[in-house]
Amino acid sequence: MTICISVKVHDCLVFAADSASSIIATDPNGKQVVVKIFNHGNKVFNIYKGLPVVAMTCGMGNIGEASISTLAKDFRSLAKDNSSKYYIDPQKYSIKEFADKAFDFFFNEKYQGLKTKPTGDHTFEFWIGGYGAGGSQSEVWKVHIASGKCKGPEEVQGGAGLGLSAAGQPEAFNRLVVGYGSSMSAGLQAAGIAAKDVPNALAEIKKKTQANLAYASMPIQDAIRLADFLVDTTKGYVSFVPGADTVGGDTDIAVVTKHEGFKWVRRKHYYNTQLNPLETDHA
Numbered sequence: 001m002t003i004c005i006s007v008k009v010h011d012c013l014v015f016a017a018d019s020a021s022s023i024i025a026t027d028p029n030g031k032q033v034v035v036k037i038f039n040h041g042n043k044v045f046n047i048y049k050g051l052p053v054v055a056m057t058c059g060m061g062n063i064g065e066a067s068i069s070t071l072a073k074d075f076r077s078l079a080k081d082n083s084s085k086y087y088i089d090p091q092k093y094s095i096k097e098f099a100d101k102a103f104d105f106f107f108n109e110k111y112q113g114l115k116t117k118p119t120g121d122h123t124f125e126f127w128i129g130g131y132g133a134g135g136s137q138s139e140v141w142k143v144h145i146a147s148g149k150c151k152g153p154e155e156v157q158g159g160a161g162l163g164l165s166a167a168g169q170p171e172a173f174n175r176l177v178v179g180y181g182s183s184m185s186a187g188l189q190a191a192g193i194a195a196k197d198v199p200n201a202l203a204e205i206k207k208k209t210q211a212n213l214a215y216a217s218m219p220i221q222d223a224i225r226l227a228d229f230l231v232d233t234t235k236g237y238v239s240f241v242p243g244a245d246t247v248g249g250d251t252d253i254a255v256v257t258k259h260e261g262f263k264w265v266r267r268k269h270y271y272n273t274q275l276n277p278l279e280t281d282h283a
Helices: 068-079 095-111 171-178 184-190 195-209 220-240
Strands: 003-009 012-017 021-026 032-038 053-059 123-130 139-146 154-157 163-168 252-257 261-266
Touching (some): 003 053, 003 154, 003 171, 003 220, 012 053, 012 123, 012 220, 053 163, 053 252, 095 139, 123 163, 154 163, 184 195, 220 252
Antiparallel strands (some): 003 012, 012 252, 021 032, 123 139, 139 154
């Protein structure tokens, strides 16, 4: 499981995620249970080195025998290969083009190509954000597979959109930022509000409870600090509620800006950088 955070302001786009990777099994009663958690998963990616574009993932950690981390790097290699259908021209690309080709790669080719597809409830999200060629503001798109279905790339935030987004396990994010958790709808119905009236009630509640933490003009360093805070808050929340610590490990953070492009802010490595002086960041 995962927490993925996006902070989009005028000067930059920040993606941040934890590193927990859960091994799920089905018990004799058909219930899914967490049997093991590793805290070194890779969920944030430099998806096209040299361009102001960043990606992150949550949900399934693999498609077939390949991890999402490996598949993301496969996609990155193909995006630079001008003989590939996934080729992306660095001089005239858009973030939507990245999302369209990621959808074709992850869903149409890799997921649909599985001989044996996952069963039961399962989800996969691949977020891509950044600045298109000549673009003045960043965009955020995602590919979302939900129990075998995917309707294509979804726009999370367009060029004019600003603020915060979360994916994976956003309960702590929702309670802190939105002002209520996932059980609010059921609570309202239990209090006598008709199901058809719940969406309007939630919209009115949100107007009063939403916390304004992101500002369009906030500096890059503060946008980074906010993303780090929201991931760390989720880690703390998950560590105290009942159940396995499915959000944890190091926080990886990357930022893209119009002029400086992609920059790692914090990145774990499986190798010692002092012993590999010519190596660049592997993700």
